Amino acid sequence: MPGLVIEREILIDAPVEVVWRTITEPDQMSQWFADRVELVAEPGAHGFMEFGDQGGPVVVEIVDPPARFSFRWNHQAGEEPMAGNSMLVEFTLTPEGGERTRLRVVESGHELLSWPEAEKERYAGEHQGGWAEYLDRLASLLARRPSG
Amino acid sequence: MTAQADDELWSAIADPSRRRVLDLLVSNGGVSASWLASRVPFSRQAVSKHLAVLERAGLISRRKQGREVLYQVEAGRLDQATRAMSELAAQWDRRLAAIKRLAETVHAADKERKPS
Numbered sequence: 001m002p003g004l005v006i007e008r009e010i011l012i013d014a015p016v017e018v019v020w021r022t023i024t025e026p027d028q029m030s031q032w033f034a035d036r037v038e039l040v041a042e043p044g045a046h047g048f049m050e051f052g053d054q055g056g057p058v059v060v061e062i063v064d065p066p067a068r069f070s071f072r073w074n075h076q077a078g079e080e081p082m083a084g085n086s087m088l089v090e091f092t093l094t095p096e097g098g099e100r101t102r103l104r105v106v107e108s109g110h111e112l113l114s115w116p117e118a119e120k121e122r123y124a125g126e127h128q129g130g131w132a133e134y135l136d137r138l139a140s141l142l143a144r145r146p147s148g
Numbered sequence: 149m150t151a152q153a154d155d156e157l158w159s160a161i162a163d164p165s166r167r168r169v170l171d172l173l174v175s176n177g178g179v180s181a182s183w184l185a186s187r188v189p190f191s192r193q194a195v196s197k198h199l200a201v202l203e204r205a206g207l208i209s210r211r212k213q214g215r216e217v218l219y220q221v222e223a224g225r226l227d228q229a230t231r232a233m234s235e236l237a238a239q240w241d242r243r244l245a246a247i248k249r250l251a252e253t254v255h256a257a258d259k260e261r262k263p264s
Contacts, residue, residue, distance in 0.1 A: 005162075006236050010244040014255035022251040032246035099255070103247065105240055 009104040016093045019101045020066035023091055041069065049073065057081070067093055157229055160205035165190060166198045170221070173208055178218035 012019055022028045024041040034055075039047030045060040059081050062070040068091065075086035087107055094102040160166055168188055173179065181199060185192040199219055202208045206225045210217050 005158075006233070006240055008237060008240040008244055010241075010248055012248045012251050014251040018255050018258070019247065019251045022247050022254070028250060031250055032243050101251075103244060105244065107236070107240065 006107040007104070009102060011096065012101045012103055013099070014101060015099045016066040016095045016101045019093055019103055020069070023093075023103075024063070024065075024069055039071075061088070062090070069093075157205040157207065157225075160201050160207055161229070163198070163201075165194065166202060169195065169198045170202060170207065173219055173221045174226075178211065178213070178220045180216050180218055184219070 022032070026037040026039050026047075029037040029039065034049035034051050036050040036055075037047065037058075039045065039049075039058060039060065041060060041063050043060055043063050047058045047060065049055060049058050056073060057075065057077050058071050058073040060071045062068050070088060070090040072081035072086040072088050075081040079085055090106045090108075092104045092106075094104070096102050161170070165188070169184060172184055172187055181195050182192065184199075185195045188195060199208065199210075203210065203219075207222055207229075208219050209222050210219050212218075
């Protein structure tokens with residue numbers, strides 16, 4: 001089921017290998033994501049993340065160093081995460097010139113990566129591209145809408 | 149966290165046809181399903197289905213005026229969705245900024261150890 005899609009990216013002055021370690025090693029993850037992270041970067045590995053006095057399971061999906069890393073989280077403990085009960089976080093690392101890396105993250109309520117390529121492109125074109133801007137535009141339209 | 153609770157809302161907005169309907173409602177205020185159907189390239193039945201999904205997601209509501217049913221946007225709900233969305237985006241911006249800081253610090257230290 002299509003759901004929420006958040007897409008952000010950043011340019012980093014460090015090579016992909018360094019960025020890869022930053023996003024996949026638990027002691028590094030605990031500095032940008034959760035307060036404590038127990039996780040092995042292996043496909044299918046179950047881990048745990050702690051946020052203050054709260055915590056939850058995380059399951060690794062794709063590990064393709066140093067280009068792609070994805071995991072599911074936000075599902076109930078004890079449940080197997082899947083599209084619909086969890087959020088999928090997908091990182092894509094692209095080397096740029098001069099030891100730089102473009103890091104892109106997509107967080108969504110469903111699994112785009114497992115879709116057939118054509119389907120994925122269609123979805124990306126229709127829903128993801130401009131999706132966030134759509135809400136912004138709608139909100140500004142709303143502010144100027146005729147009353148009644 | 150609102151991300152999952154609002155799944156209905158996100159999927160309501162994710163469909164391009166529903167976005168078209170929502171657009172028309174935002175710019176025109178209270179209008180009927182037939183009026184909407186006259187302005188979109190899909191059937192009256194499809195319009196009704198889209199209206200039902202949007203209504204279930206809390207994005208629009210209906211009121212009776214005489215014999216007509218008019219639909220209008222629920223500004224509060226839409227505003228709430230926009231804010232939830234920007235909050236999640238801002239959260240990822242903060243995380244990405246932290247990743248950038250960490251990686252660049254490590255890289256700078258690496259370079260100092262092995263000057264090229």
